[in-house]
Amino acid sequence: MLSTWQVTATALNLRVAPQVGSPIVAVMKQGDLCTDTGAPATQAGWLAVAYQGRLGHANAQYLRSVPDAGAMAAGDRPVPTSPPAPAPVPITQPSARQSDLALLHPRFRQAVAGLLASLAQAGAPFRVFESYRTPERQKWLYDQGRTRPGSIVTKAPPWRSMHQYGLAADLVLFIDGQWSWRDSGPLAAHWALLRQHAAAAGLRTLSWEAPHVEWPVSLEDAAGPTLMASGDAAWLDNVEASADRWQQAGHDGAPVLAALQRPGLAPA
Ligand SMILES: [Zn+2]
CATH class of the missing domain: 3.30.1380.10 (Muramoyl-pentapeptide Carboxypeptidase; domain 2)
Structure with a gap:
């Protein structure tokens, strides 16, 4: 399973390369979810993630791991801050x-x-x-x-x-x-x-x-x-x-x- 991460900062840049100053692909908002791409970490402290169909790197300091939904107690579920995605x-x-x-x-x-x-x-x-x-x-x-x-x-x-x-x-x-x-x-x-x-x-x-x-x-x-x-x-x-x-x-x-x-x- 690919890990899911939730943004903890008010806004977090998704960047092309794992470094500050690299071009910004998208700006993720607090509470947004992104997924591990499975790519190995190329730079300590950065994660390669997919966000709304776009790929990039984000500073891991502002991401928290979201446990598997099935393994989570109801009270632990993250409160969605963006409208729920349409049913697949x-x-x-x-x-x-x-x-x-x-x-x-x-x-x-x-x-x-x-x-x-x-x-x-x-x-x-x-x-x-x-x-x-x-x-x-x-x-x-x-x-x-x-x-x-x-x-x-x-x-x-x-x-x-x-x-x-x-x-x-x-x-x-x-x-x-x-x-x-x-x-x-x-x-x-x-x-x-x-x-x-x-x-x-x-x-x-x-x-x-x-x-x-x-x-x-x-x-x-x-x-x-x-x-x-x-x-x-x-x-x-x-x-x-x-x-x-x-x-x-x-x-x-x-x-x-x-x-x-x-x-x-x-x-x-
Ligand atoms: Zn084809």
Whole structure:
């Protein structure tokens, strides 16, 4: 599980790099929550966190750890100071696009966090448009332009895209509060930077789908023992649940996940 942190200062800057003076990505308010990105600490006293879909670094002195909600006594729950988030769209609804990093494989998650930070430092305002994608949504997108009206948006049927394994993400420009896929004129340079920085981060890009970055393994290895052994519970539970759900709905194509020796419960 990724740790959750709550802001204790009146305002706390989310910065590109873990140092005072680094460009500010967002200003978090007292009581706001942010999540660990899983990236290792690069600077003592700073944490790499995700806040409202944006990544950056915050001074740990003004963050307090929020215990797991289930383990918390009712009286200990933080009092929300901002309006509650809308109820999440069910994960199986094909139009539901997810953009948080929690369900990505931890190695890939860390690479994406590093990539976003390096792009921000280079002045290219990319954000995660889509991260984990269910097989149900992959089918829905695949059907577009084939059995459903619209233009073709993907070459990959369900389980033939790294998105179903938590090993792909789509990064899109976010300018003046709006997503932009424009790749002509002055914005062309940003997309070139995305390709360069992704390659430097050891990630694969696709010539036919500019926003897409993925972990450079085969689909076979995506469900193989190496990635299984280095995954975390949030990632593994989700891939397993998605494969089960897909099979139980009578569909073909779900991967056979590498057998994993899960550690037993520690004796009390
Ligand atoms: Zn993609």
